[in-house]
């Protein structure tokens with residue numbers, strides 16, 4: 001009966017025009033549906049759909065994991081959920097503060113979910129609200145219409161669990177790494193880890209927190225030994241060990257070379273012009289973010305001396 005009704009909804013959604021707006025999702029593990037964002041910065045063409053987002057379905061309700069870069073993307077994600085299950089959305093989880101992960105939150109307002117994030121999320125969002133709104137409108141124009149920041153109503157500091165009915169999610173906050181408000185979601189039942197931007201695959205990792213903290217977090221993520229992984233950017237459910245290896249190699253090299261530059265008395269400018277250039281062909285969006293990463297690492301590591 002239940003299967004039949006799900007099938008009916010799927011059929012309905014493939015034949016009704018409004019359902020064509022649903023985001024494409026892949027069931028990467030039972031009950032875990034992920035959408036692959038574009039490997040790019042936000043543009044009017046991609047509508048800000050650049051992060052991987054998705055949802056997890058229990059027997060009682062659904063948890064959304066990140067909502068995309070605009071209200072429109074959030075609505076398309078909601079349509080994708082409706083194509084899979086009629087169960088209510090009880091949690092909207094944000095893995096961290098970045099615009100491509102949070103600006104779709106408003107699409108779920110009428111579902112009256114708990115909005116869940118790190119205990120450090122609200123303050124981090126508040127400190128950037130004006131900048132994020134300005135950048136969103138500049139980059140996406142009318143595609144950003146109606147997007148707004150909706151902060152957490154339930155916060156996690158350390159480890160917390162969410163019960164979706166027959167499926168328990170373990171949420172965990174981390175040492176400052178990609179940002180100071182990174183949070184991962186682990187579905188115990190399927191062994192699926194949603195890393196948020198603690199894992200970038202193919203796309204260059206972006207340091208908006210701490211390169212040292214990130215390397216520590218990577219070591220701990222390895223110990224979790226998940227069966228499936230949804231990275232914040234890049235292919236869904238990649239072989240996670242080589243993916244983490246590549247990320248660790250980049251961040252480790254960045255820290256090592258920046259420390260050496262500081263020791264030699266080089267300026268930030270000199271460091272930016274010389275460090276890590278051999279990584280260029282290994283990452284998408286290298287030209288966009290690598291120099292910024294060197295600058296961030298320099299600002300962090302000069303205080304070590």
Ligand SMILES: [Zn+2]
Nearest residue numbers: 096098178197
């Ligand atoms: Zn991010």
